[in-house]
Amino acid sequence: MATIRFKALETASARTSRTVKPPSEKISDYFGTHVFSRNTMQKTLSKEIYNHMVAAIDSGHQIDRKTAEQVAAAMRTWAMSKGCTHYTHWFQPLTGTTAEKHDAFFDLSDGSPIETFSSNALVQQEPDASSFPNGGIRNTFEARGYTAWDPSSPAFIMESTAGKTLCIPTIFVSYTGETLDYKAPLLKALHAIDKAAVDVCQYFDKNVTKVQPTLGIEQEYFLIDTALYQARPDLMMTGRTLLGHAAAKGQQLEDHYFGSIPSRVYAFMVEFEIEAFKLGIPLKTRHNEVAPSQFECAPIFEEINLAVDHNQLLMDLMDKIAARHHFKVLLHEKPYAGINGSGKHNNWSLGTNTGKNLLSPGSTPKSNLQFLTFFINTIKAVHDHADLLRASIASASNDHRLGANEAPPAIMSIFLGQQLSNVLDDLEKKVRTKDKMTPEQKTDLKLNIAKIPEILLDNTDRNRTSPFAFTGNKFEFRAVGSSANSSHAMMVLNTIVANQLTIFKAEVDKLIEKGQGKDEAIFKVLHDYIVDSKKIRFEGNGYGDEWKREAKKRGLSNVTTTPPALDALVSKTSLALFEKMQIFTHREAEARHEILLEDYTKKIQIESRVIGDLSLNHIIPTTLRYQTMLIENVEGLHDIGLKGIYSKTQIELIKEISERVTRIKTNVDAMVEARKKANVIENARTRAIAYCDKVKPFMDIIRDDVDHLELMVDDEVWPLPKYREITNVR
Ligand code: ADP
Ligand code: MG
Numbered sequence: 040m041a042t043i044r045f046k047a048l049e050t051a052s053a054r055t056s057r058t059v060k061p062p063s064e065k066i067s068d069y070f071g072t073h074v075f076s077r078n079t080m081q082k083t084l085s086k087e088i089y090n091h092m093v094a095a096i097d098s099g100h101q102i103d104r105k106t107a108e109q110v111a112a113a114m115r116t117w118a119m120s121k122g123c124t125h126y127t128h129w130f131q132p133l134t135g136t137t138a139e140k141h142d143a144f145f146d147l148s149d150g151s152p153i154e155t156f157s158s159n160a161l162v163q164q165e166p167d168a169s170s171f172p173n174g175g176i177r178n179t180f181e182a183r184g185y186t187a188w189d190p191s192s193p194a195f196i197m198e199s200t201a202g203k204t205l206c207i208p209t210i211f212v213s214y215t216g217e218t219l220d221y222k223a224p225l226l227k228a229l230h231a232i233d234k235a236a237v238d239v240c241q242y243f244d245k246n247v248t249k250v251q252p253t254l255g256i257e258q259e260y261f262l263i264d265t266a267l268y269q270a271r272p273d274l275m276m277t278g279r280t281l282l283g284h285a286a287a288k289g290q291q292l293e294d295h296y297f298g299s300i301p302s303r304v305y306a307f308m309v310e311f312e313i314e315a316f317k318l319g320i321p322l323k324t325r326h327n328e329v330a331p332s333q334f335e336c337a338p339i340f341e342e343i344n345l346a347v348d349h350n351q352l353l354m355d356l357m358d359k360i361a362a363r364h365h366f367k368v369l370l371h372e373k374p375y376a377g378i379n380g381s382g383k384h385n386n387w388s389l390g391t392n393t394g395k396n397l398l399s400p401g402s403t404p405k406s407n408l409q410f411l412t413f414f415i416n417t418i419k420a421v422h423d424h425a426d427l428l429r430a431s432i433a434s435a436s437n438d439h440r441l442g443a444n445e446a447p448p449a450i451m452s453i454f455l456g457q458q459l460s461n462v463l464d465d466l467e468k469k470v471r472t473k474d475k476m477t478p479e480q481k482t483d484l485k486l487n488i489a490k491i492p493e494i495l496l497d498n499t500d501r502n503r504t505s506p507f508a509f510t511g512n513k514f515e516f517r518a519v520g521s522s523a524n525s526s527h528a529m530m531v532l533n534t535i536v537a538n539q540l541t542i543f544k545a546e547v548d549k550l551i552e553k554g555q556g557k558d559e560a561i562f563k564v565l566h567d568y569i570v571d572s573k574k575i576r577f578e579g580n581g582y583g584d585e586w587k588r589e590a591k592k593r594g595l596s597n598v599t600t601t602p603p604a605l606d607a608l609v610s611k612t613s614l615a616l617f618e619k620m621q622i623f624t625h626r627e628a629e630a631r632h633e634i635l636l637e638d639y640t641k642k643i644q645i646e647s648r649v650i651g652d653l654s655l656n657h658i659i660p661t662t663l664r665y666q667t668m669l670i671e672n673v674e675g676l677h678d679i680g681l682k683g684i685y686s687k688t689q690i691e692l693i694k695e696i697s698e699r700v701t702r703i704k705t706n707v708d709a710m711v712e713a714r715k716k717a718n719v720i721e722n723a724r725t726r727a728i729a730y731c732d733k734v735k736p737f738m739d740i741i742r743d744d745v746d747h748l749e750l751m752v753d754d755e756v757w758p759l760p761k762y763r764e765i766t767n768v769r
Contacts, residue, residue: 051264071319107158115156118205174630221526235540255340259381261369278371286763311360373439381521388513399512420539422572425451426607431531435642437520442599447506452577454505504581602727710737
């Protein structure tokens with residue numbers, strides 16, 4: 040095994056960077072060339088059909104048969120002119136990855152070969168999809184699932200060295216219409232927030248007819264040379280290292296963050312960016328992150344459905360392009376213990392058809408009252424549904440970040456910054472629900488509100504420890520995991536805000552009916568929300584133990600593991616919310632809950648098997664061979680009469696090795712027993728909790744002994760590439 044390690048090191052160190060040449064010097068020359076965009080549609084469709092399409096996309100209405108036929112024909116001609124031979128419905132099942140099943144344009148007509156692509160093939164497919172997670176919704180005898188075209192996300196061409204495929208973004212539902220993917224619930228939530236936000240906008244601006252959430256996703260990731268990756272079965276099978284002592288130099292010197300990008304990595308970044316640009320993914324930023332061999336990229340924000348699709352596509356693309364550079368991309372939240380993990384910061388806001396960002400402070404009291412309305416309603420929504428929001432980011436891998444002494448805590452809180460905190464405090468003091476506001480109070484408030492400057496982006500006023508921070512003109516949900524599909528968290532966020540806006544509208548209207556002025560009514564309701572949601576606001580250090588104590592006092596939840604965190608997905612409140620906002624039926628929410636629990640159990644189960652195998656079959660045999668050498672050496676010393684001090688230290692070494700080896704074996708055996716016990720538990724939640732509480736703890740104690748052995752055993756024979764070898768890329 041050690042030979043594999045050294046071969047891998049030799050291979051990795053001999054690599055040179057790949058030459059990458061962009062198709063043109065200007066990105067704008069080739070941006071979006073692989074996308075069946077509005078622009079392409081305009082060029083390839085008749086005016087009438089094009090207008091139908093645009094109207095259908097903007098309003099979310101169904102596309103009629105005739106339009107679909109013409110779009111299918113234009114799409115095929117366009118795709119074939121670009122070299123596509125196949126097409127696929129591209130969807131996002133609950134596995135976390137994307138799925139595709141390719142069909143050729145090719146067909147036989149009366150025995151003669153032809154190229155075809157009907158509107159049926161565009162609009163709907165029935166993939167043989169019985170093995171996608173469904174949480175008991177589909178029985179195998181009724182295993183039909185349907186993918187249905189989502190025209191709001193444009194079709195695109197996936198290029199590989201072997202050929203090109205036209206990909207059509209779709210939703211994935213069961214035969215009986217229940218959702219089985221990430222996209223369908225997100226689209227429903229977007230519909231809900233559009234309606235709720237437009238209604239509220241009417242108080243301020245009658246021209247607003249559409250509100251679309253916007254999203255900019257910062258993606259963190261690690262890179263490792265493929266040769267070293269392949270010499271680490273734990274990385275290959277679980278995405279993270281289950282063993283490995285920290286390197287002498289980790290991130291203490293903070294010399295990686297924003298440092299110069301290593302040349303091989305740079306070539307990789309340039310190439311995946313080129314491919315991303317062709318697919319219309321507007322990447323903007325690239326840099327080194329805090330941990331060694333950790334990096335980040337971020338696009339310009341887009342309409343949320345597109346932003347999510349683009350992020351899913353990007354993760355896939357990065358993996359494919361990395362292979363050309365002999366890199367493996369690690370999207371796991373915590374590939375290495377002891378150094379920072381990775382997140383996927385979701386920058387979220389609301390944009391109107393009139394081009395306004397509703398979370399951007401304005402220049403007049405009126406626009407600022409609108410800003411405060413959306414701002415405070417978001418805070419209230421997060422306050423009321425903090426547990427559900429926490430559940431939306433829960434996964435086995437994200438547990439390594441949330442609450443584990445590192446970026447962001449499992450306690451949901453919102454950071455606002457000094458200035459806006461003051462504005463809210465002011466509002467709270469000056470407006471009282473009961474008594475009438477004096478004209479002076481009103482003017483005073485208005486003047487004060489007018490003082491919120493348009494650009495709040497003050498870099499000194501940033502709090503990197505908050506899971507949900509306001510950053511000038513958007514909220515940044517920082518607790519989403521790096522490997523997650525953002526859809527789920529964004530579906531929850533948009534649903535809770537939509538619901539909140541609906542409640543707000545009803546409350547304000549009621550006061551207006553009672554004879555209050557509009558602004559005063561708005562002020563009063565906002566005042567109550569500020570008071571009610573105070574406990575969710577936190578401006579201090581989210582990583583400190585003090586905050587844990589304080590949060591407890593405030594009655595905020597701090598659930599650090601996934602199985603209990605997921606309860607909030609199916610709590611009474613959440614089920615009612617999902618039903619009211621028409622996102623999930625109870626059955627759908629419960630199915631999703633079960634799928635997430637199953638996913639958790641399986642992930643821990645796999646990790647525990649891998650660590651067992653590595654310990655028993657790789658670490659212990661190597662260690663015992665080394666120990667035998669030590670024993671022979673001591674015997675040799677005795678033979679030539681050198682006992683006492685010389686052999687004493689060596690005997691101690693031998694003893695410690697024996698103790699650790701024995702403990703590892705005992706703990707692996709006990710872990711296997713715990714697994715067996717957990718496996719027979721019927722209930723998905725109880726089983727997941729057993730894996731969390733009874734199986735997972737063994738992994739930490741086994742690792743501790745193995746990592747100590749790593750420090751004792753001869754480096755020449757140690758089988759697994761070490762942290763210092765795998766966390767440095769060039
Ligand atoms: P940071 O300071 O956190 O690095 P940036 O200002 O660079 O943040 O923006 C991070 C992300 O937020 C980018 O993807 C950016 O496009 C996105 N963003 C900016 N404005 C908005 C908005 N109105 N809605 C959604 N995302 C936005
Ligand atoms: Mg950020």
